[in-house]
Amino acid sequence: MNATAVAHVVAILLIIVGVVMILCSGVSLAYQDPLPSLYALLMSGLFTLLVGTVVRAFTRRPLDLNWRDGMGIATFGWTTVVLFGALPFIFSGTIRDVTAAIFESVSGFTTTGASVLSDLESIPKGILLWRATTHFLGGMGILVLCVAILPLIGVGGMQLYRAEVAGPSKDRLTPRIASTAKLLWGVYMLLNLLATLMLRLGGMTWFDAICHSFAAVATGGFSTRSASIAAYNSSYIEVVMIVFMFLGATNFALHYAALRGDVRRFFKDPELRLFLGIITVACAIVTLNIWHRVYPSFWSALRNGVFATASLFTTTGFGTGDFGEWPATSKVVLLLGMVLGGCVGSTAGAIKQMRIMVALKRILLRVKIFIYPQASIRVKAGGQPVDDDIVTNILTYVVLYLVAMVIATILMTLFLPDILSAMSSVIATMGGVGPGFGLVGPTKNYACIPSAGKIILMLCMLLGRLEFFSIMALFYPSFWKR
Numbered sequence: 001m002n003a004t005a006v007a008h009v010v011a012i013l014l015i016i017v018g019v020v021m022i023l024c025s026g027v028s029l030a031y032q033d034p035l036p037s038l039y040a041l042l043m044s045g046l047f048t049l050l051v052g053t054v055v056r057a058f059t060r061r062p063l064d065l066n067w068r069d070g071m072g073i074a075t076f077g078w079t080t081v082v083l084f085g086a087l088p089f090i091f092s093g094t095i096r097d098v099t100a101a102i103f104e105s106v107s108g109f110t111t112t113g114a115s116v117l118s119d120l121e122s123i124p125k126g127i128l129l130w131r132a133t134t135h136f137l138g139g140m141g142i143l144v145l146c147v148a149i150l151p152l153i154g155v156g157g158m159q160l161y162r163a164e165v166a167g168p169s170k171d172r173l174t175p176r177i178a179s180t181a182k183l184l185w186g187v188y189m190l191l192n193l194l195a196t197l198m199l200r201l202g203g204m205t206w207f208d209a210i211c212h213s214f215a216a217v218a219t220g221g222f223s224t225r226s227a228s229i230a231a232y233n234s235s236y237i238e239v240v241m242i243v244f245m246f247l248g249a250t251n252f253a254l255h256y257a258a259l260r261g262d263v264r265r266f267f268k269d270p271e272l273r274l275f276l277g278i279i280t281v282a283c284a285i286v287t288l289n290i291w292h293r294v295y296p297s298f299w300s301a302l303r304n305g306v307f308a309t310a311s312l313f314t315t316t317g318f319g320t321g322d323f324g325e326w327p328a329t330s331k332v333v334l335l336l337g338m339v340l341g342g343c344v345g346s347t348a349g350a351i352k353q354m355r356i357m358v359a360l361k362r363i364l365l366r367v368k369i370f371i372y373p374q375a376s377i378r379v380k381a382g383g384q385p386v387d388d389d390i391v392t393n394i395l396t397y398v399v400l401y402l403v404a405m406v407i408a409t410i411l412m413t414l415f416l417p418d419i420l421s422a423m424s425s426v427i428a429t430m431g432g433v434g435p436g437f438g439l440v441g442p443t444k445n446y447a448c449i450p451s452a453g454k455i456i457l458m459l460c461m462l463l464g465r466l467e468f469f470s471i472m473a474l475f476y477p478s479f480w481k482r
Contacts, residue, residue: 004059006072011055013077017084018049020133028126037124040092048084071470078466082106088130094123099451106458108134109141110465111347113221113317113434114457116447120226125207128224132211139218139248139347140188144181187255191217195244202237216244219347221317221434228442230320235303238320242310249314249342270382271343271354278340282333283309289329313337315349317434324441331437335424338431349432349464351401355394357381362391400468405430408460415453429457430464
């Protein structure tokens with residue numbers, strides 16, 4: 001790995017983060033926030049900008065990045081940014097515990113939405129905007145990761161698509177990736193703009209509309225209200241949020257194709273159809289399960305059931321009701337959604353629908369081969385055969401994900417008193433969902449978990465978001481060789 005090149009790119013990321021912090025301090029000034037929060041954002045921004053500028057100056061040279069450098073940038077870039085991203089929380093006194101502040105930052109940049117904060121209405125506007133902006137920056141970072149890094153290590157990402165913005169096929173990080181990333185930035189910005197305008201039309205303030213659009217498109221879940229979306233009690237706002245949570249959890253290559261006029265590709269995509277089918281069935285099950293048992297009217301059951309299902313299956317984590325108190329059947333369905341997640345090439349977390357589809361097809365294929373030993377059959381996605389190496393990597397990833405989930409759950413039982421709280425905290429953080437069940441349910445937060453438990457969950461967030469392989473590669477000596 002070329003450490004100098006990696007440090008140079010990480011420095012650029014810090015410069016971007018520092019500039020954004022300074023912009024947030026301007027909003028803090030406009031809303032006449034208390035001086036500690038204004039100074040915290042300004043000083044944090046200037047310090048981050050200074051560090052990034054100095055490192056960039058000392059590492060400035062022609063870049064020739066390969067896949068090792070890409071994984072190094074993904075891992076060290078994310079970890080460095082989340083550490084600096086915690087500074088405004090600490091310096092403003094919003095979160096006094098350092099571990100908790102880093103937890104909030106990791107949760108924001110990984111678009112998880114697990115929080116240690118309560119009484120959000122009392123938090124200064126500048127800090128709330130910075131908190132929401134971590135979702136915005138993290139969501140775009142995830143898309144670039146999907147395009148630039150993951151296809152190179154073959155974990156079943158964008159290489160499964162034949163769209164015009166498909167990822168690279170060579171070992172080098174080519175200029176095509178830069179143009180692809182710019183296209184995704186354009187789509188991402190457009191969705192955020194549309195979400196902001198539509199939420200403003202629904203009665204949100206401009207501030208709330210911007211913060212919630214950042215969270216919805218990035219499938220993050222941070223709100224400016226303690227009661228989350230329930231605070232607005234608006235069917236219109238809930239529908240808008242569902243639409244943009246779903247769009248955020250959909251492969252952005254399909255959005256680009258649709259914007260270019262190829263709408264048929266959007267609706268013919270096998271992964272998206274699977275995603276829609278699973279969500280539809282899950283909504284029906286949850287709605288019927290909570291009707292009469294939780295909500296006396298069918299409309300209330302439908303409204304709350306559909307929103308919760310869409311929110312958790314897209315790994316966003318917004319809430320309009322306390323689904324932690326719903327019947328066991330609904331909890332099982334929602335937990336399943338937290339594990340499955342959205343589509344590849346999206347801002348959603350968890351395993352992803354394409355991987356689930358390929359894994360299931362592989363299982364069925366092995367059954368067919370058992371029945372017909374002489375048959376020559378290959379796994380197909382979208383009518384095209386999938387390379388055996390990619391299938392193997394996908395199966396490896398799914399098994400690795402589940403094993404890590406079990407190990408982390410066992411560890412979390414040391415810090416939480418019941419298995420539901422421990423298991424759901426791991427599933428929710430590894431899948432980028434946010435709220436779980438029990439002590440980490442939608443009406444509670446993660447503040448009750450000791451620092452050691454928060455560290456485990458932070459690792460879950462990073463592992464889930466960086467897709468395991470980027471972090472695991474660091475432990476191989478050959479990775480560090482030039």
